[in-house]
Amino acid sequence: MEILQAMPKRTDAKEHLIAAAVRLFRAHGYDGVGVAQLLEASGAPRGSLYFHFPGGKEEIAIAAIRRASARVGERLAARRARGEAPEVYIDGVLNAWAEELSASDYANGCIVAIIALEMGERAPALREETRAAFMKWETEFAAAARAWGMRETDAESFASAMLGAIEGAIALSRAKQSAAPFAHAATALKALARDYLAGSGPSG
Amino acid sequence: MEILQAMPKRTDAKEHLIAAAVRLFRAHGYDGVGVAQLLEASGAPRGSLYFHFPGGKEEIAIAAIRRASARVGERLAARRARGEAPEVYIDGVLNAWAEELSASDYANGCIVAIIALEMGERAPALREETRAAFMKWETEFAAAARAWGMRETDAESFASAMLGAIEGAIALSRAKQSAAPFAHAATALKALARDYLAGSGPSG
DNA sequence: TCCGATCTATGACGGACGGTCTAGTTGCTT
């Protein structure tokens, strides 16, 4: 029997900390956010950080990536369950991101992408986490593509292109303070899906 | 008469500083690189930084973005002058980036994208610089597309999709330590170009 | 040829903040 999970939880500081980390990291990047900001934003006391996350800032970032990965993954799974046509699905996913960006005045980016770009060999654990998050989302896209009747290898290629187009559109959108890049990305992805589904694939 | 430009240049510290800034920022981001690292990498003394760049770190970052923007822009212009077919051009550009990433063990990213993602309202001057750099490259892509016979609006949409696909592929490539995302992005872009050039456009 | 004047270059310094840790307090359980 697991009695550990019955341990009384006296505060929800850990939850608040993760939520603040997701929010701040995806707006300013890993190095752009100090633990002091994390603590202030979450309302958690200073000492709690290393109790809940003995690994310090890096462990918080890992938790934040996992949280974001799971949440976005759930939304994608829910959308896929609707069985939408390619055009509807692609527009839906891209529009959701466009809305996310414009609603936050182009402050909210993707925590996975920015940490992937910041972290080279500096923090292998973080990079591994970004890899896992990207793969999770790609798996979702590939599953949607297979449901449309796309061949396995084509579906994987499409999934990579779709994820890349989204992440790139986020970067462009932030720089230009405009949601237009998402529309252009959607157009490209719909053309790719049409090509792959037309028959022999885009190169034939 | 401009006599200022005739002032003797006793050291090339400024050049070294910009070169080091481009190299380090694109690997670790703006906040991931300290002034001390810039100085050590360039061999310049501390005081020289604030002589050449009174605006400090932010001004160096602006200079670094401009440098990168110009260098990449020149390469793109040179490639465009070759008058390559869409497939060749797209593969060429994407392969160049793939090579850049893999040759550096996936350390070298795009200084424009990472700074665009890191900087929200924190540094408007930097964000404006990223916007300008992205627009310059988009203009290049659009010019190439027009040369293939693409209509004006289609060319602009294609250019945005191409830049976004590249920047996204860089993020994925770093996370996965693989150049595969560039190949998938290239496939998508070739499909888009084919669609746009086929006649009435991808939505007709 | 010498001499200020002006431009260029430098590294030691400081206030602030970075992430981390240890020593201590709280409150549940028995």
Add this chain to the structure above:
DNA sequence: AAGCAACTAGACCGTCCGTCATAGATCGGA
């Protein structure tokens, strides 16, 4: 009421970026 897990406060030292007084280099004028 004792023991232990859950939690917290404050201070730690290193690094952060930017400033400063001063040293070196170059030039125009006498």
